[in-house]
Amino acid sequence: MTTMSYREAMRTALREALAGDPRVFLMGEDVGRYGGTYAVTKGLLEEFGPERVRDTPLSELGFVGAGIGAALGGMRPIVEVMTVNFSLLALDQIVNTAALYRHMSGGQFSVPLVIRMATGAGRQIAAQHSHSFENWYASIPGIKVLAPATAQDARDMLAPALADPDPVIIFEHAQLYNTEGEVTAERQADIRTAAVRRPGTMVSVVTYGGSLPKALAAADQLAADGVDAEVLDLRVLRPLDTATILASVRKCRRAVVVDEGWRTGSLAAEIMARIVEQAFYDLDAPLARVCSAEVPIPYARHLEDAALPQPAGIVAAVNAVLGR
Amino acid sequence: MIAPPPAGPVPYEKDYALALLADMLRIRRMEEKCAQAYGEGKIRGFLHLYIGEEAVAAGAVRALKPEDNIVATYREHGHALVRGVTMNSIMAEMYGKREGCSRGRGGSMHLFDAGVRLYGGNAIVGGGLPVAVGLALAARMQDEARVTACFFGEGAMAEGAFHESINLAALWRLPVLFCCENNLYAMGTALDRSESQTDLCVKAASYGVQTLKVDGQDVVAVHEAAQEAARAVRAGGGPFFVEFQTYRFRAHSMFDAELYRAKSEVEEWKKRGPLHTFSARLKAEGKLTEEAFLALDHEANAEVERAVAFAEAGSWEPVEDLLLDVHSPEGRP
Numbered sequence: 001m002t003t004m005s006y007r008e009a010m011r012t013a014l015r016e017a018l019a020g021d022p023r024v025f026l027m028g029e030d031v032g033r034y035g036g037t038y039a040v041t042k043g044l045l046e047e048f049g050p051e052r053v054r055d056t057p058l059s060e061l062g063f064v065g066a067g068i069g070a071a072l073g074g075m076r077p078i079v080e081v082m083t084v085n086f087s088l089l090a091l092d093q094i095v096n097t098a099a100l101y102r103h104m105s106g107g108q109f110s111v112p113l114v115i116r117m118a119t120g121a122g123r124q125i126a127a128q129h130s131h132s133f134e135n136w137y138a139s140i141p142g143i144k145v146l147a148p149a150t151a152q153d154a155r156d157m158l159a160p161a162l163a164d165p166d167p168v169i170i171f172e173h174a175q176l177y178n179t180e181g182e183v184t185a186e187r188q189a190d191i192r193t194a195a196v197r198r199p200g201t202m203v204s205v206v207t208y209g210g211s212l213p214k215a216l217a218a219a220d221q222l223a224a225d226g227v228d229a230e231v232l233d234l235r236v237l238r239p240l241d242t243a244t245i246l247a248s249v250r251k252c253r254r255a256v257v258v259d260e261g262w263r264t265g266s267l268a269a270e271i272m273a274r275i276v277e278q279a280f281y282d283l284d285a286p287l288a289r290v291c292s293a294e295v296p297i298p299y300a301r302h303l304e305d306a307a308l309p310q311p312a313g314i315v316a317a318v319n320a321v322l323g324r
Numbered sequence: 325m326i327a328p329p330p331a332g333p334v335p336y337e338k339d340y341a342l343a344l345l346a347d348m349l350r351i352r353r354m355e356e357k358c359a360q361a362y363g364e365g366k367i368r369g370f371l372h373l374y375i376g377e378e379a380v381a382a383g384a385v386r387a388l389k390p391e392d393n394i395v396a397t398y399r400e401h402g403h404a405l406v407r408g409v410t411m412n413s414i415m416a417e418m419y420g421k422r423e424g425c426s427r428g429r430g431g432s433m434h435l436f437d438a439g440v441r442l443y444g445g446n447a448i449v450g451g452g453l454p455v456a457v458g459l460a461l462a463a464r465m466q467d468e469a470r471v472t473a474c475f476f477g478e479g480a481m482a483e484g485a486f487h488e489s490i491n492l493a494a495l496w497r498l499p500v501l502f503c504c505e506n507n508l509y510a511m512g513t514a515l516d517r518s519e520s521q522t523d524l525c526v527k528a529a530s531y532g533v534q535t536l537k538v539d540g541q542d543v544v545a546v547h548e549a550a551q552e553a554a555r556a557v558r559a560g561g562g563p564f565f566v567e568f569q570t571y572r573f574r575a576h577s578m579f580d581a582e583l584y585r586a587k588s589e590v591e592e593w594k595k596r597g598p599l600h601t602f603s604a605r606l607k608a609e610g611k612l613t614e615e616a617f618l619a620l621d622h623e624a625n626a627e628v629e630r631a632v633a634f635a636e637a638g639s640w641e642p643v644e645d646l647l648l649d650v651h652s653p654e655g656r657p
Binding site for chain 1: 393395424425426427428429430434436437438443444445446448451453454455456457458459460461462463465466472484485488489491492495648649650651652654655
């Protein structure tokens with residue numbers, strides 16, 4: 001067991017992947033000489049050389065598509081798109097090519113590609129650099145979407161993502177890179193199941209990614225107030241581990257969904273719909289969600305804080321569903 | 325803009341020349357039947373005919389080796405056929421049958437065949453270009469002597485995907501053969517209404533790649549240019565851009581009233597139709613008789629009839645299998 005940052009955990013996973021399979025290579029903007037915008041790939045160029053740690057031009061559509069082609073051609077590329085904001089420039093290749101190739105070729109061509117990208121707000125980098133579009137990608141058949149929220153999961157989820165024969169997107173919330181956690185030598189996580197991060201009995205708080213620390217902080221505050229909240233980390237956003245969500249909700253009979261995406265059409269909305277479809281009669285209270293306010297993320301600190309889910313808002317939502 | 329008639333004799337043995345002619349005939353007859361089947365409601369969705377442009381697929385695809393990759397567009401029936409996808413499986417695909425080359429999941433715009441390294445059938449303009457660059461990168465990283473040929477229309481050259489792809493391919497000196505089929509219209513938008521620089525080779529050359537401009541109505545010129553370009557790419561010279569100047573005789577798709585071009589222009593281009601001009605050349609050189617032409621045509625028509633019968637007799641995939649191939653079996657949730 002070692003304590004390491006989320007950043008180091010992800011770097012460890014990348015290093016293991018590169019060392020373990022000659023077909024694996026890393027490609028993206030400033031992943032090499034610069035060491036990665038978030039320093040995740042620092043040192044890997046020196047260790048594995050420029051053929052396997054490839055700096056690309058600023059051509060998101062081009063190099064994501066090239067990753068797809070390289071995957072079709074027998075390689076196992078890991079493409080780093082600097083942030084989800086820039087992935088919009090590559091959306092056509094992700095949605096129209098990576099996600100569809102296997103199906104529209106009648107099962108002949110799979111795309112074993114891993115795309116990593118940073119996501120989320122909270123660092124005062126304003127509207128164009130603060131998006132959370134995990135739910136967009138999680139709505140597309142043909143791709144899998146992961147959101148590791150702990151150092152252990154950051155280390156653990158890359159290898160099964162690479163082993164998957166189809167495209168996998170890994171979202172890394174930028175606020176998580178500096179967080180620290182225990183990481184065991186053995187792999188704990190898979191890419192199929194959600195994880196209960198804090199068992200509880202009175203309300204199920206369902207969340208993922210960068211909102212997990214906020215949900216846990218809220219649960220601590222609630223515990224001090226006598227409320228025993230369960231915190232469920234989705235980890236896998238597509239396909240959703242509906243069984244684990246429903247089990248938690250049925251146990252607690254109340255649920256709050258926390259999601260940094262905008263409220264309308266959010267992943268939270270999908271989760272709530274599934275709960276209502278399948279566990280309506282197990283509920284003792286209407287569901288609630290804590291999402292980002294429907295505003296472009298502002299620069300000013302106090303306004304950005306107000307736009308995003310915060311522990312205080314989660315506490316308030318939990319108290320409301322408990323009728324407190 | 326229309327190139328002068330080719331000079332000199334056809335530089336191939338009779339059999340080879342006739343094979344080129346037969347390929348063009350097979351495409352033509354197959355597509356004429358497709359148009360008819362469309363009218364009968366047997367083929368649905370979008371159907372983009374290649375009629376008029378056959379010399380490009382016939383001459384360029386034949387310049388490739390079996391180990392090479394092909395990435396094509398939604399107007400790819402000809403490329404698939406010349407590459408070796410059977411006419412039966414192409415026709416069955418258009419009919420939406422399980423025996424189709426994409427099992428009926430793709431249709432006219434998404435012909436795929438792993439066996440002959442045909443990577444689609446891409447129906448987003450420019451979408452195949454980055455994929456081709458990646459296939460070439462994989463070949464290079466695995467020390468495979470493979471050329472990846474990417475076909476696209478001149479309309480794709482206004483897309484960012486073209487510029488990002490050719491830049492990356494040139495920067496990394498990847499073995500990509502960029503085959504631009506310039507038929508002068510991006511759907512209904514003429515080249516000079518959509519491109520500030522209408523000399524497409526000038527555009528491509530700005531990325532530091534070799535270029536060639538070719539009369540795409542002349543199958544010999546196409547074949548010679550494609551061979552030269554493929555040789556250069558295979559020798560490690562980096563990507564190569566070839567512009568094939570051609571013309572679509574039919575509408576863009578089956579829903580096109582052709583308001584954007586004059587009938588006289590179409591008629592003018594038809595005079596340079598790739599089939600009759602090449603036939604006439606071969607006849608003048610004593611390599612083809614009218615009887616031999618009719619025999620080839622008969623053969624092509626017979627193949628088409630067999631393909632239609634095959635497609636008609638094909639089966640519908642059971643609806644219970646609807647969700648098949650969204651994911652690979654081993655990765656299925």
